[in-house]
Amino acid sequence: MIFLLSVLTILNFNSPKMEIDSAWVRPAAKGMNSALYFDLRNNTSNTDTLIKVSSPVAELVQVHETLNKNGLMEMKEVKSLGVHKNQIIKFAPGGYHVMLIKLKKDLKAGAKVGFVFYFKKAGKIKVTAVVKSY
Amino acid sequence: MMNKKILNKIYFIIFFSIILILLNGCGKKLPEDRPIGVKNIVLLNQDSSKVIFPDSFKGKTLLLCFIYTNCPDICPMTTHNMQLIQEQLKKENINNVQFAEMSFDPQRDTPSILKTFGDIRNIDYSNFTFLTGKSSDIKSILNNMNILALPGDTTKTESGTPVYFFTHTDRITLIDKDGKIRNEYRGSKADIQAVVNDIKILGD
Numbered sequence: 001m002i003f004l005l006s007v008l009t010i011l012n013f014n015s016p017k018m019e020i021d022s023a024w025v026r027p028a029a030k031g032m033n034s035a036l037y038f039d040l041r042n043n044t045s046n047t048d049t050l051i052k053v054s055s056p057v058a059e060l061v062q063v064h065e066t067l068n069k070n071g072l073m074e075m076k077e078v079k080s081l082g083v084h085k086n087q088i089i090k091f092a093p094g095g096y097h098v099m100l101i102k103l104k105k106d107l108k109a110g111a112k113v114g115f116v117f118y119f120k121k122a123g124k125i126k127v128t129a130v131v132k133s134y
Numbered sequence: 135m136m137n138k139k140i141l142n143k144i145y146f147i148i149f150f151s152i153i154l155i156l157l158n159g160c161g162k163k164l165p166e167d168r169p170i171g172v173k174n175i176v177l178l179n180q181d182s183s184k185v186i187f188p189d190s191f192k193g194k195t196l197l198l199c200f201i202y203t204n205c206p207d208i209c210p211m212t213t214h215n216m217q218l219i220q221e222q223l224k225k226e227n228i229n230n231v232q233f234a235e236m237s238f239d240p241q242r243d244t245p246s247i248l249k250t251f252g253d254i255r256n257i258d259y260s261n262f263t264f265l266t267g268k269s270s271d272i273k274s275i276l277n278n279m280n281i282l283a284l285p286g287d288t289t290k291t292e293s294g295t296p297v298y299f300f301t302h303t304d305r306i307t308l309i310d311k312d313g314k315i316r317n318e319y320r321g322s323k324a325d326i327q328a329v330v331n332d333i334k335i336l337g338d
Contacts, residue, residue, distance in 0.1 A: 026210050029250045035206040059291040066207050072282060073208045073322070074301040093211050094322055100206070102291050106254065134214040134255065 016043035018122040023129035036098035037091045042083040050081040052118040058100035109133035164316040171278030177267035180249035195231045196309040202239035203251040212321030233262040238283035240266045
């Protein structure tokens with residue numbers, strides 16, 4: 001039994017995963033809005049879908065994309081986002097971002113913020129992001 | 135045979151013309167010189183002090199951008215670029231430049247909200263100000279400066295707080311000490327050194 005558990009544990013540790021790297025958040029005051037940025041890597045052998053992100057620091061958390069339409073900047077909510085196998089999607093300023101709407105507290109530079117990402121196949125992934133100074 | 139004196143004169147004229155052409159090509163000129171189109175508009179800064187736009191800024195080079203504090207992505211990028219330009223000018227000991235961020239969402243962006251937005255970003259207010267005002271006045275400035283800001287659909291948070299965002303122009307505008315628009319940049323993607331160079335062209 002112990003041997004079986006050990007093998008399963010080793011297999012689990014070595015299996016390719018969905019990764020979220022370099023997560024950071026913009027500073028913002030309580031009641032205002034902020035954004036979370038990161039690199040999303042699908043290291044699994046299947047396409048997966050990001051369906052939700054949650055955080056206790058904001059009243060509402062949504063995935064958005066900023067679009068430049070003839071010089072006008074526009075944001076659109078992304079209800080779900082497919083991530084192909086081996087694909088890296090960069091959530092970066094001026095593009096995809098996780099929007100933190102109506103913050104419940106100040107997010108000052110250096111603070112850490114917890115998030116939970118929900119994927120259709122990979123399930124829940126916990127991430128901690130650092131608040132930058134800009 | 136041509137006289138040697140005449141030949142020397144021709145060589146001199148050709149040489150002088152080449153120098154003039156080279157000098158003209160190297161000296162960058164700013165593309166625009168047009169009026170802002172408004173005057174004597176009373177606005178409020180982050181401390182609720184009156185600022186007359188654009189008159190209060192005459193005599194100084196003004197770098198003006200347009201934002202709203204509920205913006206989570208583009209407007210903070212523009213604000214950060216304004217801070218980087220401010221820092222670079224300080225390093226190069228270039229003074230007589232004022233920075234201003236005008237809200238196109240005056241209903242929500244009160245002076246105290248603007249102050250909170252600035253404070254959390256450690257804005258150096260020594261030559262940096264936020265501006266808000268009456269909706270009709272702000273609208274007049276936006277129209278004259280070709281800035282678009284269109285509110286989108288309103289949604290609500292779980293507690294019932296209404297939430298809406300703007301589709302908007304992303305711009306930083308360079309205004310000379312006579313109150314004329316001299317250049318415009320994409321606010322969130324501005325080339326910091328290019329803006330600094332343009333400010334240098336305007337001089338003290």
